[in-house]
Amino acid sequence: MQRWHDVSCRHPDVKVSADQTPRCHACGKEPQIAELERSRSSGRSSLSIPLDKRLGDLDLWWPRSVPYFQSSLKPDPESEDTRPVFGSQGDADEQPAEDTIYKSTLGSDEFRLVWLDSADTLDSPLHLNLCDYKLDDCPEYETVSYTWAGEGGDSTPCKPVYFGPFWDIMLQTKNCWEMLRFVRPWYGNRIVWVDAICINQADIQEGNIQVANMSRIYSSGNRVILYLGPDIAMPLYGKHPRRRRLHEIADGTIAPNLPAPQPVDSSGRRSYVQSPGDLKALLGRRYFSRIWVIQELLLSQRAVMRVGDVDFWTDPTTSVYFSINLPEWSWEQTDAAWMQYISQGAASISTLRDLLLLTSHCRATDPRDRLFGLLSIMPDMSNPSAEGDASQVEGSGLHADYSLSSQHVYIGLFAYCLLNLGHFNILYHASGNLSRWKAYYPTWAPDWTSRATRRALFDGPELTSEQVEAEIRDNIQEGVRDSRGAESDWYISPTNSDSFSIIECWGPASTHAATLRPWYKDAHIDASTGALSMNLTHYMSVPGKLRRVGRIGVYQIFAMKKSLATLFILSEHRIDKMVMGDGRDELFILSQAGNYTLPTYLLLRRSPNSGDRESYNFLSACPFVQIQADVGMGTVGFMHVTLKDLQYSVYDILQDLQERLDYPLYVQKGLELTSLEMKGLFVGIETNRQILPLIRVLHSERVNPPGDPDAFVDAYLACLSPEYKGFARGSFLQITFSTNQGSVAETYFKERGKLNRPEARFRYRVRDSGDEWRSTIVSQSKYKQITDSSQPQQWIDICFKKHEVRQALTLYSNVDRILDTMDMISASTGRTGEGLWLMVTGDPGDECKFICHSQDKTYLDLDTKLCDYFGMDGSTFMVSIE
Numbered sequence: 001m002q003r004w005h006d007v008s009c010r011h012p013d014v015k016v017s018a019d020q021t022p023r024c025h026a027c028g029k030e031p032q033i034a035e036l037e038r039s040r041s042s043g044r045s046s047l048s049i050p051l052d053k054r055l056g057d058l059d060l061w062w063p064r065s066v067p068y069f070q071s072s073l074k075p076d077p078e079s080e081d082t083r084p085v086f087g088s089q090g091d092a093d094e095q096p097a098e099d100t101i102y103k104s105t106l107g108s109d110e111f112r113l114v115w116l117d118s119a120d121t122l123d124s125p126l127h128l129n130l131c132d133y134k135l136d137d138c139p140e141y142e143t144v145s146y147t148w149a150g151e152g153g154d155s156t157p158c159k160p161v162y163f164g165p166f167w168d169i170m171l172q173t174k175n176c177w178e179m180l181r182f183v184r185p186w187y188g189n190r191i192v193w194v195d196a197i198c199i200n201q202a203d204i205q206e207g208n209i210q211v212a213n214m215s216r217i218y219s220s221g222n223r224v225i226l227y228l229g230p231d232i233a234m235p236l237y238g239k240h241p242r243r244r245r246l247h248e249i250a251d252g253t254i255a256p257n258l259p260a261p262q263p264v265d266s267s268g269r270r271s272y273v274q275s276p277g278d279l280k281a282l283l284g285r286r287y288f289s290r291i292w293v294i295q296e297l298l299l300s301q302r303a304v305m306r307v308g309d310v311d312f313w314t315d316p317t318t319s320v321y322f323s324i325n326l327p328e329w330s331w332e333q334t335d336a337a338w339m340q341y342i343s344q345g346a347a348s349i350s351t352l353r354d355l356l357l358l359t360s361h362c363r364a365t366d367p368r369d370r371l372f373g374l375l376s377i378m379p380d381m382s383n384p385s386a387e388g389d390a391s392q393v394e395g396s397g398l399h400a401d402y403s404l405s406s407q408h409v410y411i412g413l414f415a416y417c418l419l420n421l422g423h424f425n426i427l428y429h430a431s432g433n434l435s436r437w438k439a440y441y442p443t444w445a446p447d448w449t450s451r452a453t454r455r456a457l458f459d460g461p462e463l464t465s466e467q468v469e470a471e472i473r474d475n476i477q478e479g480v481r482d483s484r485g486a487e488s489d490w491y492i493s494p495t496n497s498d499s500f501s502i503i504e505c506w507g508p509a510s511t512h513a514a515t516l517r518p519w520y521k522d523a524h525i526d527a528s529t530g531a532l533s534m535n536l537t538h539y540m541s542v543p544g545k546l547r548r549v550g551r552i553g554v555y556q557i558f559a560m561k562k563s564l565a566t567l568f569i570l571s572e573h574r575i576d577k578m579v580m581g582d583g584r585d586e587l588f589i590l591s592q593a594g595n596y597t598l599p600t601y602l603l604l605r606r607s608p609n610s611g612d613r614e615s616y617n618f619l620s621a622c623p624f625v626q627i628q629a630d631v632g633m634g635t636v637g638f639m640h641v642t643l644k645d646l647q648y649s650v651y652d653i654l655q656d657l658q659e660r661l662d663y664p665l666y667v668q669k670g671l672e673l674t675s676l677e678m679k680g681l682f683v684g685i686e687t688n689r690q691i692l693p694l695i696r697v698l699h700s701e702r703v704n705p706p707g708d709p710d711a712f713v714d715a716y717l718a719c720l721s722p723e724y725k726g727f728a729r730g731s732f733l734q735i736t737f738s739t740n741q742g743s744v745a746e747t748y749f750k751e752r753g754k755l756n757r758p759e760a761r762f763r764y765r766v767r768d769s770g771d772e773w774r775s776t777i778v779s780q781s782k783y784k785q786i787t788d789s790s791q792p793q794q795w796i797d798i799c800f801k802k803h804e805v806r807q808a809l810t811l812y813s814n815v816d817r818i819l820d821t822m823d824m825i826s827a828s829t830g831r832t833g834e835g836l837w838l839m840v841t842g843d844p845g846d847e848c849k850f851i852c853h854s855q856d857k858t859y860l861d862l863d864t865k866l867c868d869y870f871g872m873d874g875s876t877f878m879v880s881i882e
Contacts, residue, residue, distance in 0.1 A: 316344050353458040738793050
């Protein structure tokens with residue numbers, strides 16, 4: 001009930017009777033408080049929190065700056081009413097009752113103020129008027145800071161407050177009602193802003209607007225009146241309080257006269273904490289644990305707190321007075337450490353981490369207010385060291401919206417911190433596969449209900465790799481024992497430090513991954529499922545079960561032992577109970593910039609509900625992964641494997657291959673030695689690229705031995721220029737050239753003749769002279785005779801055995817390197833036959849940059865066996881974490 005007059009009453013004449021009950025002398029009615037309380041308790045609540053939705057039906061969109069991806073067609077939240085339905089909808093034809101107190105919804109540049117009427121006695125009914133103003137055109141006013149539920153925790157609306165000429169009635173909580181009586185003037189009017197009254201609590205749109213305006217409302221008020229409850233704040237019945245600075249209650253300079261003790265409640269317990277003379281005890285009261293009071297006290301220019309008959313006041317210099325007069329005082333040793341920033345404005349707490357740490361213990365009836373209650377003092381989160389700026393926070397889309405469920409708010413907040421701000425450490429606090437969250441919460445998002453999570457949301461590991469290595473060497477290597485001191489069923493025998501190496505990954509990603517596929521490139525949140533998609537680098541598979549073998553700090557050490565290597569993983573969680581050893585558990589690297597940075601490892605489990613390799617559930621973020629490799633692996637000492645090395649991509653290999661194909665055919669790379677044998681067999685051919693047909697046949701024979709001899713001969717003849725008229729006859733190959741082709745003749749008759757070795761012999765004949773086939777080393781005189789320019793042109797036939805060509809190629813290291821490279825590309829890409837050939841002969845494309853080959857000593861100083869053990873490949877690709 002709001003208006004209690006007769007419906008025909010147009011000109012009310014309300015008077016307060018001797019029993020303090022308002023009555024209208026125009027219509028004869030009076031408010032029925034008991035009836036109003038009954039209807040309030042049996043009716044629907046003014047505001048309820050929207051229910052969480054199952055994954056797949058989330059329809060996420062807040063905050064707007066987060067890159068959301070609509071995996072299915074969803075309604076645009078801006079195009080329709082997204083406000084939830086509160087309570088029962090009732091009859092569709094039922095019209096809502098007229099709101100006689102709040103005539104309309106406030107605009108973004110408006111707010112309301114309470115004009116509170118004076119009273120003759122403390123027990124007089126509370127009567128006030130509400131007036132709407134522009135933020136830029138309003139009278140001077142004060143704000144009030146209190147808790148709706150008070151110290152007793154009673155948030156039941158049960159006390160009447162009256163409005164306007166009709167004395168329309170609204171029920172408020174007992175503590176709100178007590179606060180209004182406390183600030184009510186003894187004559188005239190007092191203008192104050194009270195959140196429970198100045199904001200229509202049943203209007204979500206207005207609530208969103210006014211929460212966004214709170215920074216300006218509190219900072220523009222003359223002062224904030226801090227109300228701790230009737231057991232602390234003594235009404236003075238027209239007298240004036242003594243006024244002192246806040247530090248004077250802490251150092252005992254002044255002793256307040258205290259109110260009379262409050263009566264006990266029906267259970268026999270005292271309703272309020274009685275400790276007003278001790279500031280530290282005062283800061284432990286329920287009031288200082290409420291999330292909303294923080295911004296109210298930080299944003300106000302001046303705060304006044306009534307304790308007994310003394311008003312203790314603060315301003316921006318309060319912390320200075322404490323440091324001078326109470327040098328031993330420590331705000332951190334109180335329950336309200338944030339009070340050190342009272343009246344210092346939004347910029348006083350410089351980082352979001354500090355803000356969340358200071359407020360981690362604070363309470364809120366509505367869990368969404370743990371965030372919404374801090375928005376007005378939120379630092380500029382794009383720069384952790386920057387001062388707070390509410391406009392920048394608002395511009396990021398972080399604004400209060402009470403149409404959202406708690407689920408939506410916190411998924412959005414964590415997505416913003418990760419994708420917009422790059423706070424990777426929140427992944428160390430991911431909820432994982434908690435059974436109570438499975439159907440409603442993605443595994444990558446932290447548990448927002450946990451106080452420990454709120455305290456440490458941006459904290460990461462404080463250990464160093466050297467500390468971890470020392471723990472493994474000095475303690476774990478001594479053996480794992482059970483609680484009775486006996487060796488456990490899984491034991492790492494002591495090992496001489498010189499007989500094994502510790503291998504660790506660090507450093508930046510490859511140039512390709514860093515520039516074309518950094519972690520944030522196209523990273524997004526699936527609006528329907530809440531899945532997080534980002535670019536990660538696959539480090540290794542976890543092919544077996546893990547055992548817990550030790551602890552260092554808050555981290556537990558887990559190991560998986562193989563014959564020549566042991567994998568050690570650190571985690572805060574019992575990942576030994578999560579990793580099944582069925583080949584579905586993978587370690588990924590979240591790569592960051594910097595040459596000396598250790599990566600963040602993410603332990604993920606391939607989703608059982610998807611055949612897509614890139615879809616995973618989050619198990620744990622792991623700060624360190626180390627491999628102890630036996631000397632049998634070919635490694636000694638402490639090795640840092642850079643992520644850049646691990647990511648030697650197919651693109652790099654193809655580039656190297658293209659370069660090698662353009663090497664001169666007769667020159668071994670780096671040695672610059674002329675091979676007359678090759679020059680003679682491959683006459684007229686200058687580069688390795690010109691013998692590609694032969695290389696293709698040789699690779700085909702590697703894959704499918706023994707191969708087709710005729711295919712080899714055909715490929716050889718295809719490499720030769722037609723001018724040499726090459727053809728096969730029997731077990732021989734024959735080419736022809738003229739004496740006018742001096743460079744060819746010189747190769748065969750002059751340079752080879754200088755070798756003076758049996759391998760320099762070859763069969764030849766001068767066709768026009770009728771010479772028979774000869775197998776000889778040609779003398780200098782014979783060479784001059786054949787190539788004498790005064791003689792008419794003669795044609796020379798050269799003949800050599802087919803196996804000489806094959807033998808020469810197998811001894812030519814460049815060809816062997818090319819064949820090995822083709823094997824590497826085939827293993828990495830899965831391409832064979834024509835598909836492999838097109839990749840080898842064509843220009844490498846961007847898609848090849850993120851296909852990493854299986855490591856080989858040629859490219860990475862690790863034994864291939866180690867890579868095979870753990871399935872290392874270094875591939876960077878988009879991973880979806882559900």
